[in-house]
Amino acid sequence: MALKIVVCIKPVPDPDYYDKVSIDPVTKRITREGIPTIINPVDKNGIEAALKLKAQYGGKVTVITMAPPNATENLKEALAMGADEAVLLSDRAFGGADTLATSYTLAKGIEKIGGFDIVFCGTESADGATAQVSSQLGEWLGVPHLWSVFNMEASSEQCLRVKTKAENGFMEWDIKLPCLLGVSRELNKPRFISAMGIIKAKNKPISIWGKSDLDVEDERLGLTGSPTKAGAIFTPDLKRKGEMLTGSAEEIADAIIEKLRAAGVNIPTQGDACSIEGGAQ
Amino acid sequence: MKKRIWVFAEYVNCTLDRVALELLTKAKELASGLTGETEVAAVLLGSRIGSTCKTLAEYGAEKIYLAESDELSLYNPMLYAPIIAELVQKEDPDIFLFGATAIGSELGPTVAAQLKTGVAAHCVDMRIDENEHLVASVPSFGGKILGEILCPDTRPQMASVKPGIFVQGEPEEGEAEIIRVDVSGIKADNLPLKALSLEKKEIEGVPLDKAEVVFCGGYGLGCKDCWEKLEKLAAIFGGAAACTRPVVDEGWAPGEHVMVGTSGKSIRPKAYVGFGISGATHHICGMKDSGLVINVNKDEKAAVFEVSDAGAVADLNKVLDQLILKLN
Ligand SMILES: Cc1cc2nc3c(=O)[nH]c(=O)nc-3n(C[C@H](O)[C@H](O)[C@H](O)COP(=O)(O)OP(=O)(O)OC[C@H]3O[C@@H](n4cnc5c(N)ncnc54)[C@H](O)[C@@H]3O)c2cc1C
Ligand SMILES: Nc1ncnc2c1ncn2[C@@H]1O[C@H](COP(=O)(O)O)[C@@H](O)[C@H]1O
Numbered sequence: 001m002a003l004k005i006v007v008c009i010k011p012v013p014d015p016d017y018y019d020k021v022s023i024d025p026v027t028k029r030i031t032r033e034g035i036p037t038i039i040n041p042v043d044k045n046g047i048e049a050a051l052k053l054k055a056q057y058g059g060k061v062t063v064i065t066m067a068p069p070n071a072t073e074n075l076k077e078a079l080a081m082g083a084d085e086a087v088l089l090s091d092r093a094f095g096g097a098d099t100l101a102t103s104y105t106l107a108k109g110i111e112k113i114g115g116f117d118i119v120f121c122g123t124e125s126a127d128g129a130t131a132q133v134s135s136q137l138g139e140w141l142g143v144p145h146l147w148s149v150f151n152m153e154a155s156s157e158q159c160l161r162v163k164t165k166a167e168n169g170f171m172e173w174d175i176k177l178p179c180l181l182g183v184s185r186e187l188n189k190p191r192f193i194s195a196m197g198i199i200k201a202k203n204k205p206i207s208i209w210g211k212s213d214l215d216v217e218d219e220r221l222g223l224t225g226s227p228t229k230a231g232a233i234f235t236p237d238l239k240r241k242g243e244m245l246t247g248s249a250e251e252i253a254d255a256i257i258e259k260l261r262a263a264g265v266n267i268p269t270q271g272d273a274c275s276i277e278g279g280a281q
Numbered sequence: 282m283k284k285r286i287w288v289f290a291e292y293v294n295c296t297l298d299r300v301a302l303e304l305l306t307k308a309k310e311l312a313s314g315l316t317g318e319t320e321v322a323a324v325l326l327g328s329r330i331g332s333t334c335k336t337l338a339e340y341g342a343e344k345i346y347l348a349e350s351d352e353l354s355l356y357n358p359m360l361y362a363p364i365i366a367e368l369v370q371k372e373d374p375d376i377f378l379f380g381a382t383a384i385g386s387e388l389g390p391t392v393a394a395q396l397k398t399g400v401a402a403h404c405v406d407m408r409i410d411e412n413e414h415l416v417a418s419v420p421s422f423g424g425k426i427l428g429e430i431l432c433p434d435t436r437p438q439m440a441s442v443k444p445g446i447f448v449q450g451e452p453e454e455g456e457a458e459i460i461r462v463d464v465s466g467i468k469a470d471n472l473p474l475k476a477l478s479l480e481k482k483e484i485e486g487v488p489l490d491k492a493e494v495v496f497c498g499g500y501g502l503g504c505k506d507c508w509e510k511l512e513k514l515a516a517i518f519g520g521a522a523a524c525t526r527p528v529v530d531e532g533w534a535p536g537e538h539v540m541v542g543t544s545g546k547s548i549r550p551k552a553y554v555g556f557g558i559s560g561a562t563h564h565i566c567g568m569k570d571s572g573l574v575i576n577v578n579k580d581e582k583a584a585v586f587e588v589s590d591a592g593a594v595a596d597l598n599k600v601l602d603q604l605i606l607k608l609n
Binding site: 013015018019021022098099100103124126127128129130131132136138139140143144146147148164166167168170171172173175176182226228229230231232233234235236239240242243244245246249252253254255256257260263264265266267268269 | 484
């Protein structure tokens with residue numbers, strides 16, 4: 001069986017720099033200058049899953065993104081990892097999309113690619129982190145979908161045996177192809193790019209499609225197609241008084257115990273086993 | 282017309298997820314901000330429901346839409362979502378809240394896609410504005426930025442909230458009208474998606490959300506032995522040990538259920554003591570509502586000190602040893 005696999009990847013500002021993100025006091029916009037744009041980390045787990053399946057069963061891996069034109073750089077990286085072709089959905093009309101409009105546009109792009117057996121998404125994007133595009137894309141595509149997949153194996157030609165996270169546990173599923181899976185970072189370890197990969201990527205196709213290339217209803221796109229609207233943005237003030245405790249380790253330990261006591265925490269007394277049982281309710 | 286606020290009551294493995302009670306408490310508060318007649322309702326799907334309806338009523342559900350069937354005993358989005366979407370279309374609620382649990386994070390957006398409405402994801406705050414719209418604050422960039430999200434034109438206005446963000450109120454005597462949803466025709470078989478099983482891990486010690494004091498370890502712990510020291514200290518206090526993401530990744534801590542932050546738990550203990558944590562937004566986002574915050578870090582410039590009530594520049598190993606020595 002040769003599999004047609006599509007992986008949705010989103011270019012995001014590198015999450016290692018989020019401490020440096022701020023709001024410009026004048027323009028009231030988020031400043032992210034100097035922060036590199038990378039492939040959303042968990043989307044690489046999606047690419048890895050796709051490449052593994054391809055190695056096993058043969059087929060083709062297409063990566064797709066809806067993003068501004070400069071996202072070709074991120075697509076090239078995905079191609080260098082081993083994907084076969086890339087699609088960039090880019091148009092002013094796609095701008096300002098919330099998860100419903102984004103997933104609609106991605107679904108239309110995937111439709112144009114022409115059929116699929118499996119679509120991979122990441123569980124969530126690092127910047128917006130709504131964790132919604134995956135499930136909503138599954139709905140637009142009209143296929144069974146699961147989110148937070150951390151384990152996966154083919155159980156037959158047309159079926160995958162999948163594990164998803166649950167609160168303090170997990171669920172096991174059989175899901176028939178075609179399907180969509182939102183994968184978590186525990187699923188696998190994304191491969192590094194090789195020099196050979198970079199060379200090969202140069203000859204792999206990147207298609208760029210705008211609104212007119214897709215069979216779309218205009219009112220479902222971008223800002224217009226987004227039921228949610230963004231209001232004010234602000235940075236939460238989390239500053240606390242930051243009093244410093246000094247002295248030897250023992251003195252610091254004493255000071256911590258005192259602070260805990262003052263805050264109303266039950267302090268166990270030495271050898272008092274009951275307090276271990278009865279500390280917190 | 283009556284304004285309806287709905288809460289999805291997640292019932293798994295014969296247990297109600299407590300986030301439903303946190304959401305009901307919030308729903309009552311939101312209802313009081315709306316003019317005219319309001320109604321807070323819970324939507325409950327599953328089998329062997331037992332006394333759950335009573336609990337939901339005690340926390341503020343005036344009405345409960347109950348879909349009870351053995352076919353629903355295991356969660357399956359292909360069964361759950363259409364039942365809920367159909368119910369919404371029939372009853373037209375104004376606001377619909379989901380817990381952002383593993384299940385809710387999938388079900389909420391799935392239902393929303395079927396209804397073509399919007400969901401504000403992972404809200405940390407909610408209010409009703411002067412137009413009687415729901416305004417939800419959602420974190421982005423790992424919690425560094427908060428943005429307000431509205432859903433002005435489509436209904437319901439949906440939102441998801443992680444467990445532990447809102448405080449659960451006190452139970453009160455209450456009765457709820459139970460509306461049984463007809464699910465006699467549904468079949469879990471023959472769907473292209475089949476739920477096979479649900480495995481639950483027994484959690485050792487005090488669960489994070491119940492602990493009044495949390496000892497949290499970061500990458501500075503350096504090794505598994507040191508994590509075990511932290512667990513020991515937590516046990517002495519009858520509290521819980523928690524951690525940052527690298528500690529899970531390194532395999533020192535038992536799993537993600539003890540991780541605090543944007544992709545982990547949100548906690549609000551009476552006191553939080555951190556060891557070897559740098560203070561990345563992704564982590565702070567999950568513990569910022571703690572009562573007292575103390576941090577020990579050997580780097581005096583660590584950002585974590587800015588969000589602490591008290592801090593100590595010290596080697597965490599020595600401080601941990603002293604604490605255990607003094608209290609054990
Ligand atoms: C999408 C995404 C989601 C994320 N979600 C989460 C999340 O939910 N929760 C989370 O925690 N992280 C999360 N992270 C990771 C987060 O960005 C940080 O990388 C992480 O919180 C850092 O953990 P840390 O402070 O333990 O480690 P580091 O940043 O490595 O800090 C270690 C600290 O220990 C100190 N130290 C070292 N040795 C000692 C010693 N002997 N004594 C005292 N101090 C010492 C050092 O000075 C340093 O400050 C996420 C990241 C991404 C990209
Ligand atoms: N603009 C986009 N282009 C391609 N894939 C996307 C886009 N936005 C989200 N995704 C996919 O959906 C997943 C979840 O994203 P989110 O709902 O934004 O948290 C990501 O990990 C991606 O796989």
